Amino acid sequence: MDDAKIVQLYWERDEQAIPATARKYGRYCTAIAKNILGNNEDAEECVNDTYLSAWNSMPPHRPSVLSAFLGKITRNLSLNRYRHNTADKRGAGEATVILDELEGLVSDISSVEQEIDRKELVKAINTFLDTLSSEKRSIFVCRYWYFDSISNIAAHFGMTENNVSVNLNRIRLKLHNYLLERGFEL
Amino acid sequence: MKKEEFAEVLGDINEDYIKEARKPKKNRISVWIKWVAVAACLAVVVAVAVFVPRKTTDPALPDQDETKDVELADSNDSDDSQAEDVKLADNNDPDDTSDDARLQEQIWELQAGDSLGWLVVDDKIYVQSGVEYRETDEDIFLGKASSFTGNYQDGDGCDGDVYAAYANSNIIYIKLDNGGIVILEEKTE
Numbered sequence: 001m002d003d004a005k006i007v008q009l010y011w012e013r014d015e016q017a018i019p020a021t022a023r024k025y026g027r028y029c030t031a032i033a034k035n036i037l038g039n040n041e042d043a044e045e046c047v048n049d050t051y052l053s054a055w056n057s058m059p060p061h062r063p064s065v066l067s068a069f070l071g072k073i074t075r076n077l078s079l080n081r082y083r084h085n086t087a088d089k090r091g092a093g094e095a096t097v098i099l100d101e102l103e104g105l106v107s108d109i110s111s112v113e114q115e116i117d118r119k120e121l122v123k124a125i126n127t128f129l130d131t132l133s134s135e136k137r138s139i140f141v142c143r144y145w146y147f148d149s150i151s152n153i154a155a156h157f158g159m160t161e162n163n164v165s166v167n168l169n170r171i172r173l174k175l176h177n178y179l180l181e182r183g184f185e186l
Numbered sequence: 187m188k189k190e191e192f193a194e195v196l197g198d199i200n201e202d203y204i205k206e207a208r209k210p211k212k213n214r215i216s217v218w219i220k221w222v223a224v225a226a227c228l229a230v231v232v233a234v235a236v237f238v239p240r241k242t243t244d245p246a247l248p249d250q251d252e253t254k255d256v257e258l259a260d261s262n263d264s265d266d267s268q269a270e271d272v273k274l275a276d277n278n279d280p281d282d283t284s285d286d287a288r289l290q291e292q293i294w295e296l297q298a299g300d301s302l303g304w305l306v307v308d309d310k311i312y313v314q315s316g317v318e319y320r321e322t323d324e325d326i327f328l329g330k331a332s333s334f335t336g337n338y339q340d341g342d343g344c345d346g347d348v349y350a351a352y353a354n355s356n357i358i359y360i361k362l363d364n365g366g367i368v369i370l371e372e373k374t375e
Binding site: 028064065067068069071072075076079083098099100102103105106107108109116118121122125126129134137138141142144145146186 | 187188189190191192193194195196197198199200201202203204205206207208209
């Protein structure tokens, strides 16, 4: 079933929307949740919550890229669950390592104390990503949006793991400088 | 900003980039090289279909491969392109010329049509109906088809060697060497 039809089912409040979503994007969402959480049980719950959240947000939303829309919900829910899980102990997923990689980009001061316009920051990141080649951008997105492991990224792009790590280091450094130059002291 | 907050901010990046990251890696080659390669591959497939059955009676020809798997026409050998392979891993009786001929007819028929992504598995033709990009799930391919012929090449110039295929009802999943998984639906007349 194509995406427009699935979205239409949500808009018509047809409950078939959920199984149709699960058939087409269940694995996609599960992969994201599993990358972040590292265990099937939590990942499955987050994916089920994704369907519920999609049901509650369509309408009014009519996403143009359904996969990214669903993936984003799963990602947010999984990150919330990750934070909850790690309040007591470290998570078993890829998230801990990836968040540590992002540590170099930020000051670790809560944004409540900083005055950062989040929309402007996203815009700046998008502009930065636009300057990268398609492959480098995708490597960055695979790592920091999908929370993919280095080995999976290396396999997907036909690179060595070391090559992927070096590329990610360089992109992070470039992003850091790019944001600093534009006044984003994170 | 805390790293968790920054990770959240990254969640709002352009959706096109999110989609782009899950696309199979593209091998860009010029259109004419691609079609020359496809034509060459198909010519070899037809030649094998004609000559392989004679091998058993013609002592001048090399012995039949015991595995009955033949991998044909790697176009990478003939030029520097990364054109697609056509793989023939037929576990049917090699002496059954009628099956081979029928398969070739179907392939030629597809070649003449609009569909660019196609596969023949156990005498059923599957054509591209949609593409789903997702994490590779090895489980899907545990029961992979032992017999498949075809290539994958979509209208956007994305292609790749098919190295695993799994048929389920009228749906077939194929795994490309670039990590992409493509779903094809059985062709219905």
